[in-house]
Amino acid sequence: MSQQKPQTVQTTGHVWDEDLQEYNNPLPSWWLMGFYATVVMSLIYWMIYPAWPVGKHFTTGFGTVTYVNDKGVEKSPHWSTRAQLMKDMNEAEKLQKPYFDKVAATSFEQISKDPELTSFVNSAGKAIFSDNCAPCHQSGGQGKVGYFPNLADDDWLYGGSHDKIQETIAKGRNGYMPAFKEVLSSEQLDNLAHYVASLSGEKADAARVRAGDALFHGDAAACYYCHDNSGKGRQVIGSANLTDKIWLWADVPAQDSAEDKVAAIRQVIANGLNRGVMPAWETRLKPEQIKLLTAYVHALGGGAK
Amino acid sequence: MFNFKHEWIEKNVGLMLIATMVAISIGGLVEIAPLFFIKETVEKVDGVRPYTPLESRGRDIYVREGCYLCHSQMIRPFRDEALRYGHYSLSAESRYDHPFQWGSKRTGPDLARVGMKYSNDWHVQHLIDPKSMVPPSVMPRYPWLLTTALDYSDVAERLKALRQVGVPYSLTQGEYDRNVKDFGADVARTLHIPDAQKNLIAQAQAGNFDGDRSNVSEMDALVAYLQVLGTMVDFSKYDNDEFVKFR
Numbered sequence: 001m002s003q004q005k006p007q008t009v010q011t012t013g014h015v016w017d018e019d020l021q022e023y024n025n026p027l028p029s030w031w032l033m034g035f036y037a038t039v040v041m042s043l044i045y046w047m048i049y050p051a052w053p054v055g056k057h058f059t060t061g062f063g064t065v066t067y068v069n070d071k072g073v074e075k076s077p078h079w080s081t082r083a084q085l086m087k088d089m090n091e092a093e094k095l096q097k098p099y100f101d102k103v104a105a106t107s108f109e110q111i112s113k114d115p116e117l118t119s120f121v122n123s124a125g126k127a128i129f130s131d132n133c134a135p136c137h138q139s140g141g142q143g144k145v146g147y148f149p150n151l152a153d154d155d156w157l158y159g160g161s162h163d164k165i166q167e168t169i170a171k172g173r174n175g176y177m178p179a180f181k182e183v184l185s186s187e188q189l190d191n192l193a194h195y196v197a198s199l200s201g202e203k204a205d206a207a208r209v210r211a212g213d214a215l216f217h218g219d220a221a222a223c224y225y226c227h228d229n230s231g232k233g234r235q236v237i238g239s240a241n242l243t244d245k246i247w248l249w250a251d252v253p254a255q256d257s258a259e260d261k262v263a264a265i266r267q268v269i270a271n272g273l274n275r276g277v278m279p280a281w282e283t284r285l286k287p288e289q290i291k292l293l294t295a296y297v298h299a300l301g302g303g304a305k
Numbered sequence: 306m307f308n309f310k311h312e313w314i315e316k317n318v319g320l321m322l323i324a325t326m327v328a329i330s331i332g333g334l335v336e337i338a339p340l341f342f343i344k345e346t347v348e349k350v351d352g353v354r355p356y357t358p359l360e361s362r363g364r365d366i367y368v369r370e371g372c373y374l375c376h377s378q379m380i381r382p383f384r385d386e387a388l389r390y391g392h393y394s395l396s397a398e399s400r401y402d403h404p405f406q407w408g409s410k411r412t413g414p415d416l417a418r419v420g421m422k423y424s425n426d427w428h429v430q431h432l433i434d435p436k437s438m439v440p441p442s443v444m445p446r447y448p449w450l451l452t453t454a455l456d457y458s459d460v461a462e463r464l465k466a467l468r469q470v471g472v473p474y475s476l477t478q479g480e481y482d483r484n485v486k487d488f489g490a491d492v493a494r495t496l497h498i499p500d501a502q503k504n505l506i507a508q509a510q511a512g513n514f515d516g517d518r519s520n521v522s523e524m525d526a527l528v529a530y531l532q533v534l535g536t537m538v539d540f541s542k543y544d545n546d547e548f549v550k551f552r
Contacts, residue, residue, distance in 0.1 A: 135439055140352060284422070
């Protein structure tokens, strides 16, 4: 500690409770200079940036931001966070543009053969997928049985070609199956469920399978109309392939007994589906982003020709 | 002559209290009051309308459950937010919000443009059990929304309250006609307070937000509200150069 210099300090002149006084120490000059500097700064700030309201408008300041708008026209309005954003986006777009242009100009087949483009598709695609697709289809595209289809396998409701995937992303999809409990008896629903189980090789009652077969291909239930005579579904309308072991709505593989597997199928036939809605992304994503995402989803593992 | 002495304030707590409040409120008034008069901060865009009765009740549930504690509804004009959430929020988009749902406290993502991003089915399952849809989520479960019937008996009164603070719900034929002019007949019908209950039920039936048409649940209302967030303005119709002028 340095020795305190003896000094005479004035008091404020107030006296409380007979003898309580207050020293009047002036502010240090460095502090005071700092304070005046902030006042000067605020004046400069007012002149550069939008600051004071004046009637129905406000002072916009002399500062400007230069950006290039969507139409390629350069603009220099007064400084604002919105103009600054346009400028920031310009910088990002400038860096990504060569790659997006190349993706847009290259066929899907060529993209997968170009290591540089593939690496761009994988990194940019992962970002877009995580933000937009992962909440439903999960982070690896593995989907969720009972809710959202797996994108990493080679089973596709609406088709797994590049074109079909692109169409699905851009336009969205609407899954629908009528509730057959409205038109079929409980017995008929049982028979159908047994038949559908048998299509993918699950254990089923032979007599019920025969009866269900007739219903499936007959006019009472007319399942063949959507799921095709073969039961393999029609990708044009997004009806499921019933002959494979992959299930979206009825969680057949998770059931232990043959009865429970049939019951899971019966439940879907009885109640139908008014779900399976995929939103349309063309209003949210740019065409080149959708193309890139298509390549990404196709490459998740199950892309078809 | 008036001889001001600082001692008066220092020795009088009541006076000091008033003087302190005056000093503080000057800052507030200078910053806030002009915003009520500056017309040029609210963008002129088409499509922004008051919430329908069902959406409005959904919004009440959103507020009741405290969704705003973790979710903001304000996309700021920053690059990372533009890339993740979409176009920055406009003042015009929350002009009928009372209270607004802006904020910067985000434990969960911003919801200003969550409308139509996911399916109703996703929202329902996600609200019942968020972790089942988004494994790393820390959002609590809201399973009672699906099983609780929506109380819409007082929906007309609620809309009347909003009308009091300036939201253009219509009570009279004159107000209805004005809404037809401002929003079009389809929207105007949903804003007519005498038909509020009827409109609420009709929208819940048609939208089938919770996957069950037999009743109107709180889930119906909340999902209807979430699905309209940020969808009212068609940004393809506007130049961003225009919005720049409003800040």
